[in-house]
Amino acid sequence: MDLIMLGTGNAVATNCYNTCFILNNEDNYFLVDGGGGSGLFRQLEYAGIDWKDIGEVFVTHKHMDHLFGVLWLIRLVCQYSVRGDYDGELFIRGHNEVISIINDFIARLLRPVEVECMGTVVHLVSVVSGEHCIINGHDVVFFDVGSDRTLQYGFSMILDDGGKFSCCGDEPFHECVRDYVYGSKWLLHEAFCLFSDADVFNPYEKNHSTVKDACLVAESLDVENLVLYHTVDDDIGSRKKRFYDEGCMFFSGRLFIPDDLEVFSL
Incomplete structure (x- = not known):
């Protein structure tokens, strides 16, 4: 996949x-x-x-x-x-x-x-939170991400090798979804900006995370591969390096900051 x-x-x-x-x-x-x-x-x-x-x-x-x-x-x-x-x-x-x-x-x-x-x-x-269905031959479970602003769902999918692919939507991590995403082989998590730029972009006012926040969450969830998205685009040419440099200080797995149209083999 x-x-x-x-x-x-x-x-x-x-x-x-x-x-x-x-x-x-x-x-x-x-x-x-x-x-x-x-x-x-x-x-x-x-x-x-x-x-x-x-x-x-x-x-x-x-x-x-x-x-x-x-x-x-x-x-x-x-x-x-x-x-x-x-x-x-x-x-x-x-x-x-x-x-x-x-x-x-x-x-x-x-x-x-x-x-x-x-x-x-x-x-x-x-669909309701906790509901399973089969999508393209793979088991998928949907879950409420726990937002206190806008009702939002994420999902986890079981891959062919038994690993788990999880998407947490574009909200900061909430403990209510831990059991759904813990131990994911792949986790997609929003990271609005660098922690070092939080005073510039005010991610918390927008109910978003920084790179540091997302990486600390992924580390606590024993995630293998972390993909960060839903970011600012003020300096798109250097985004990948800047985000990686901050994120790898807090996450020991494989960290990806994709550009548009980038493809990953799961």
């Missing part, structure tokens, strides 16, 4: 796309979040992925930089289905609030003939 980082930036990033990624298992594509708009299709094109081949989507929460790209995907699936140019099915999972918002947008924005695709071509599936 490959992890394809379509985007790595925070909500207002302009030098990279908003955070979203794909898990690719033998050309079975599982999209997690969609970024903030139609730029999702540019990133998919750059990654060599046809949007028509995406069959599974998970939306972590309702923020625009995670949700709106998925609305564009739904629009094209419905539009092309009505024209007879799409013959697949799209499953979109999320907690009840996310699914309700998507339903409302679709009812208001799409043509009635396109709305008729909902439930037959596009399937909106509400």
Whole structure:
């Protein structure tokens, strides 16, 4: 399985796309979040992925930089289905609030003939914390990340080698998810900025972590590989080195700070 980082930036990033990624298992594509708009299709094109081949989507929460790209995907699936140019099915999972918002947008924005695709071509599936399902042949469990601001879910997936791939959304770590993510072979965790730049970017006011915070969490969770995302983009050319230099002081595993479109073999 490959992890394809379509985007790595925070909500207002302009030098990279908003955070979203794909898990690719033998050309079975599982999209997690969609970024903030139609730029999702540019990133998919750059990654060599046809949007028509995406069959599974998970939306972590309702923020625009995670949700709106998925609305564009739904629009094209419905539009092309009505024209007879799409013959697949799209499953979109999320907690009840996310699914309700998507339903409302679709009812208001799409043509009635396109709305008729909902439930037959596009399937909106509400999930609850602790629920398991099979996505592209792999066991996935969804969990509430414990946010006190916006309801948000993460997930863990069991890989072919028995290792665990976990995504904590874009919130700082909360103890309520420890059992879900402990011992992960791969952990995706947000890191808004360097700890040394916290007085510049004010991550805690935005309910985000620093690189130091995320690395200390991963160390306490016995994580093998840590991927940091949802970052500032003020100096994108040096971000990888700056984040790595701070993070490796607090995390003893393998640390990755990806650029957009970077691919990792899991």
